[in-house]
């Protein structure tokens with residue numbers, strides 16, 4: 464846009480001081496500042512100074528804009544508007560309590576070979592549980608944020624999506640209280656499948672996740688929350704201890720409550736891996752959890 468204009472302008476306007484900067488891509492990363500005094504400066508001296516950073520404000524502003532990935536306005540103006548640094552972007556604010564020791568755990572039993580189905584955790588501890596589904600989208604900023612702030616996530620992964628980049632999920636799983644769980648092989652509506660078809664999806668996920676992550680999942684979230692009795696018995700055969708639905712969902716930036724209008728102890732919150740805005744939405748959720756005087760529990764500490 465204005466990047467190609469300044470040089471010719473600079474030649475014309477000799478009686479004014481012009482400060483120009485050009486921020487190009489990382490590969491072309493060149494900041495050009497032309498500082499010309501009133502009566503000084505021919506075109507040749509202007510181009511001689513190209514590439515030499517003389518303006519401190521611009522010199523510091525430019526790299527930050529590069530790091531922001533072009534999110535901010537790509538203009539390096541003379542007003543050094545310093546937005547938040549990458550470090551402060553990564554900070555958890557407010558500070559939310561993480562993975563407290565449960566005062567009691569809920570034991571789940573598969574009566575008659577049918578795994579139980581839960582959508583909340585019966586506890587008086589002031590904790591909620593963050594669950595996150597699918598895994599097709601792998602936003603590194605989101606991963607870095609949850610790892611840096613040690614936010615325990617129960618990840619219900621589609622094993623085909625997990626297999627595309629297992630390191631993304633195994634690094635999130637290093638957070639204490641996080642775990643990788645079962646969300647089928649490729650996300651069908653299990654109710655539409657025969658027992659054999661459901662077995663392929665549930666046991667298939669378990670086998671794949673064991674191979675990818677070294678652990679067999681013990682919790683199942685059926686895609687679309689759709690299941691039948693066959694699902695419950697097949698899940699049991701595949702080593703599942705409980706099917707986990709949810710009581711609150713946050714598809715993007717808003718919370719939707721299954722009942723009531725605020726977070727309650729024991730709520731299971733449904734999130735999804737998204738390509739963008741994961742950090743922003745997580746910060747918002749942390750604020751809501753904090754305002755409700757709740758902490759984030761580890762689901763596998765509470766449901767055994």
Ligand SMILES: [Zn+2]
Nearest residue numbers: 596597686687
């Ligand atoms: Zn899903």
